[in-house]
Amino acid sequence: MTTPALLLDAVRRSFGTRPALDGLSLKVDPGEVVAMIGLNGAGKTTALRVLTGRLRPASGTARVLQRDPARLDVATARRVGNVVGAPLVDPALTVAENLRAAALLNGVPRAQVTAAGAAAVGRLDLAAWAGARARDLSAGNAQRLGVACATVHDPAALVLDEPTSALDPRGVVLVRELVRERARAGAAVLVSSHHLDEVARVADRVAVVHAGRVVGELDPRGADIERRFFAMVLAADTPGSGPDAPAGAGGRAPRGRRAA
Amino acid sequence: MTALGAMTALGTALRVEVLAWRRSTVQRVATPLLVLLVPLAAVGLTALARSGAVDGAGAPKLAAYATGDPATTHLGVAGQVLAVAALMAGGFAAAAVFGQPLADGRAGAYFGLATPRGTVALARGLVVLAWTAACVLVAIGLTVALSAAVTAAASGSFGSTAWAAAGRALGAGVLAAGLAVPFAAVATATRSPLATVGALIGVVALTQLVVLVGGGSWFPYAVPSLWTGTGGPAAAAGVGGGALALTAAVAPAGAALVVAQWRRLTDV
Structure with a gap:
């Protein structure tokens, strides 16, 4: 079982x-x-x-x-990863910075943080906004960023x-x-x-x-x-x-x- | 978590919090205000007091700046301003970084992270404290530079008493920065940045009352101001090492409290 x-x-x-x-x-x-x-x-x-x-x-x-x-x-x-309510996104940081921060806080080893962030950008097609501040994103792109931050470390739950x-x-x-x-x-x-x-x-x-x-x-x-x-x-x-x-x-x- | 693991987690949280604070609007507005207004106020108020141009209600308040070594007065004024300004700046910063995420729900995202919430809170508090202390240091450095330039232009000198006043201003500013740390706990308890700012203003008002009734030399929130001479030379002399140590203890006590609060945080 x-x-x-x-x-x-x-x-x-x-x-x-x-x-x-x-x-x-x-x-x-x-x-x-x-x-x-x-x-x-x-x-x-x-x-x-x-x-x-x-x-x-x-x-x-x-x-x-x-x-x-x-x-x-x-x-x-x-x-573990989750988005319940507000995501792990700082509106003052850029998309790339938020993904780096999320990777670090989620325990991704520092040597792998850049690669993990890039992979998350690719998965959710955020490359065009990588340098944009989160507060400037549309609601949809902000939601994609939230999901990307929650999954940047490939959670098992x-x-x-x-x-x-x-x-x-x-x-x-x-x-x-x-x-x-x-x-x-x-x-x-x-x-x-x-x-x-x-x-x-x-x-x-x-x-x-x-x-x-x-x-x-x-x-x-x-x-x-x-x-x-x-x-x-x-x-x-x-x-x-x-x-x-x-x-x-x-x-x-x-x-x-x-x-x- | 092992000690090594805890240090690694703190290092991680510090990297993230430093970046977040560097990018924050509060920091971008407060930093130039703090580091530029203090030296300008110190030199400007001293010049105004010595110009004889002020009369009326303001004159007695500036009378203490009208005599004595100009450079020492500049640094004394800087210390007095910083004793309040560092507390206010640190308190506003604590209100923003601890209260806002709780008010808008972002604090919920700190649940289930590999970096524990208490560690994030400690890093956040350390960043605010370090930023405020760094602003104090830069403000005093700029005041020293401006004062040296002004006194040299007037054929005066920047002597040992001025350096001693700079040291006391630095100490008072850093102590005042530490006094802001408990407002992180207030922000966590109230989950409101505005309520935290209200509490900050309330404590400043309470400090005035405590000083008025003569209890300031042992009241931590009055100590930095009194120590820099806001209450006159006698009040400054009345601030002893014990009072300074008690004041310095407020920051670690506040940090311990806010870390415990964030560890036990629920209903987010």
């Missing part, structure tokens, strides 16, 4: 009296791309904040490469929160290819997105998050993912509907549920 590289198990977290995560469970194995989709406020970003150690869960377990993400040792941290939200179609393809390339290299990738078509193209599995928990999974290869997504959400909102109910709507019970 494969040990998951990214794991959330029965995680609960509230903001004041409002529950944001209500026993959310999810796992991503090495070499796998899992997409989280859900409506605004479903709990996707909160889940990713817990998974990257930025937020402590009230209960439940978060693990990244078998470690508590809030207390990653250096060796493990070198193998990658967490991306809506990495294509500001991208044009070409940028979407670049990020998709990057994600698939990381997965082919054995990395576990968790992506949240609102772009259902894009999710269908990039993910091996699609987890539907609603009301702070995973209510089911969708087959990304099936037809009309949007209809199946809404059917699953509607079923989750229907009193008396259990997590197995959406299966008839083209989905299935979540594999990651109670993953421990």
Whole structure:
């Protein structure tokens, strides 16, 4: 049995009296791309904040490469990349400088920093803006830079929160290819997105998050993912509907549920 | 993490933070202000006090600069200005580099890095401290040069008392730079650069009150100013080695606090 590289198990977290995560469970194995989709406020970003150690869960377990993400040792941290909210980008630095800084902070040996930065520039087609300050980039190019900074060290576990939200179609393809390339290299990738078509193209599995928990999974290869997504959400909102109910709507019970 | 690993991580963080600070707008604006205005103010205020052109409310404040060796007065004024200016500059810098990333969410990107957050915070604090101290050094160097030129033009000399005043100005400026370090902790706690600037202004106002009621010689935030003669020769003489050591201890205490804060940072 494969040990998951990214794991959330029965995680609960509230903001004041409002529950944001209500026993959310999810796992991503090495070499796998899992997409989280859900409506605004479903709990996707909160889940990713817990998974990257930025937020402590009230209960439940978060693990990244078998470690508590809030207390990653250096060796493990070198193998982790993420963009959740604002990326590791200094607006006053140029694209090339940001990539060098990200490589250094992510533990790339100094002798390899220049090569790692150049490779990241190439992967996300940022060469034309290498000398531009990050604050001067368009939203799309800034997002590509954020993804480049998070992947400059070729992480084995990658967490991306809506990495294509500001991208044009070409940028979407670049990020998709990057994600698939990381997965082919054995990395576990968790992506949240609102772009259902894009999710269908990039993910091996699609987890539907609603009301702070995973209510089911969708087959990304099936037809009309949007209809199946809404059917699953509607079923989750229907009193008396259990997590197995959406299966008839083209989905299935979540594999990651109670993953421990 | 081993000691060697910790030093390597600190070296890495320092490289990144030095570059970021060199590129920052705050640094680009504050550096020329600090290093140019101080020598101009020191020589200019001394000349103004000795010109007899000032009367009214300003005259008593400048009276102390109207007599004595001009070069020593230049460096004394520079020290008095730096005792406040270095604190303000360092405090603004701390507000910017610690408060802004927390306010706009960029601090979240420091989670899950091979370079620990506490190390990044330490490097950031050291860069701000080193920058402020370097500005103090350059400002005093320029004041010495300007003062020497002015006194030579007036057939005067730049003597040992002036060099002693320069040394005290340097000490006071560096102490004041260190007093800014705790504002990194304020910025982290409030997650707001504006709140940090508010706290900085509040501490300066509190210092005035403490000095007014006679408690300044042991209050770290008053010590640099009093030591450079802002409260008169008697107040300067009342600042002892213990008070200076206590003032110098504020920077490492503040650094330790902000490193602990960044290590425990959550909900970002």
